[in-house]
Amino acid sequence: DLDTLCPDWRSRKTYVCGPQEMLDDAERLWHSEDLPHELSVERFAPTLFADPDARGGVVTFEKSDKEASAEGNTTLLEVGEDAGVLLPSGCRMGICRTCLTPLVSGTVRNLSSGELCSDEGELIQTCISAAVGPVHLDA
Ligand code: FES
Numbered sequence: 001d002l003d004t005l006c007p008d009w010r011s012r013k014t015y016v017c018g019p020q021e022m023l024d025d026a027e028r029l030w031h032s033e034d035l036p037h038e039l040s041v042e043r044f045a046p047t048l049f050a051d052p053d054a055r056g057g058v059v060t061f062e063k064s065d066k067e068a069s070a071e072g073n074t075t076l077l078e079v080g081e082d083a084g085v086l087l088p089s090g091c092r093m094g095i096c097r098t099c100l101t102p103l104v105s106g107t108v109r110n111l112s113s114g115e116l117c118s119d120e121g122e123l124i125q126t127c128i129s130a131a132v133g134p135v136h137l138d139a
Contacts, residue, residue, distance in 0.1 A: 002029075010035060017042040046093040046128055048073070048111040057133040061085045062104060064139060075111065076101075076126040080139065087126050087139055094128040101126050106135030 002009045010033060016026045023041050030039040054072020059079050061067065068083035070076070077099055080087045090098035094112050100123040107118040108129040116132060117124060126137070 010038075013038055013040070015040045015042070017044075020045070044091075044093060046112055048128065049109070049114040050111075051109070051114075054109070054130065055132065057106070057131040057135060059083075059131050060104075060134070060136045061139045062136055070131040070135075072109075072130055072132065073111065074130055076108065076124070076129050076131065076135070076137065079131070080126065080137075085139060089127055092127045094125055097125060099126045100124065102138040104136035104138050107132040108135055 006012070014030070016023055016039065020043070023043060026039060027041060030036050050073050056070045056072035056074065059068050059070045059076060061080060061083065064085045066083050066085050068079050070079040077087055077089055077092065087101060088098050090096035103117065103120065103122045103124050105120060107116055108124050109116055109132050110125070110128060111130055112128045
């Protein structure tokens with residue numbers, strides 16, 4: 001629809017920010033028009049620590065009375081959503097801290113820093129944390 005909405009888009013400097021798929025589409029289009037220098041893309045995505053030996057564990061969402069098996073590199077937010085537990089979230093990349101959830105017991109890994117946390121009552125960022133063994137969350 002660009003030709004209809006903005007007929008001179010090829011002669012404009014363009015800045016895009018938004019969902020990954022839209023950014024991918026924009027890059028493909030500007031490249032196909034041989035105009036990659038006219039496009040500036042801003043991507044916000046976390047760089048997560050991936051441990052090939054991460055073992056994961058069973059995550060218990062105590063308030064929701066649900067539990068789910070979690071891969072060691074899958075965020076607790078995703079594990080909860082897959083289990084039907086809607087945890088609070090915002091940016092989903094470790095910035096806004098909307099997803100802070102108390103850890104009842106167990107150990108979690110911050111996938112952004114690689115740090116482990118097993119402090120009872122500690123508020124953890126579920127969008128960038130994964131289970132390291134069995135985990136209980138106050139959620
Ligand atoms: S959802 Fe923003 S920090 Fe987790």
